[in-house]
Amino acid sequence: MSKSTLRCFLLTPTGRGAIAVISAFGEQAVSHIEAMFESATGKRLSEAGDESILYGRWRSTREDVIIAKRANRVEIHCHGGQAAPTAILDSLVAAGFTLQDLHQAAQDWFGNEWQASLAIALGLASTAKTAELLLNQFQLA
Numbered sequence: 427m428s429k430s431t432l433r434c435f436l437l438t439p440t441g442r443g444a445i446a447v448i449s450a451f452g453e454q455a456v457s458h459i460e461a462m463f464e465s466a467t468g469k470r471l472s473e474a475g476d477e478s479i480l481y482g483r484w485r486s487t488r489e490d491v492i493i494a495k496r497a498n499r500v501e502i503h504c505h506g507g508q509a510a511p512t513a514i515l516d517s518l519v520a521a522g523f524t525l526q527d528l529h530q531a532a533q534d535w536f537g538n539e540w541q542a543s544l545a546i547a548l549g550l551a552s553t554a555k556t557a558e559l560l561l562n563q564f565q566l567a
Contacts, residue, residue, distance in 0.1 A: 434449065456471055459473060465480050479494050
């Protein structure tokens with residue numbers, strides 16, 4: 427995967443849920459997302475340090491969001507369900523991001539099929555015991 431390529435994907439499972447998380451990354455992801463996000467405090471995403479969290483609104487939808495700026499990606503936390511994450515993903519694609527499904531993103535992220543499959547299964551684990559077993563396997567992979 428080229429670092430200059432903008433990518434995004436829905437990190438949480440589709441369907442009903444309180445919160446959805448969208449992950450976006452690429453060399454210019456921060457500047458693109460900054461243009462689509464209005465911070466409640468007026469702080470610019472580009473001025474925030476890594477591991478910063480900002481609250482505000484997604485400009486095109488007026489959706490309340492929390493932005494988590496990570497060292498190598500940006501996470502957009504919004505209301506769950508279908509409408510909010512779909513609208514935000516659509517605006518990212520319109521801004522030049524490539525939408526990936528979770529499996530494609532995991533393969534790009536982890537580099538091998540085994541870790542990608544374990545990461546996806548971990549995210550879908552329905553019990554703490556299942557998550558513990560999968561995490562142990564992931565750490566051994």
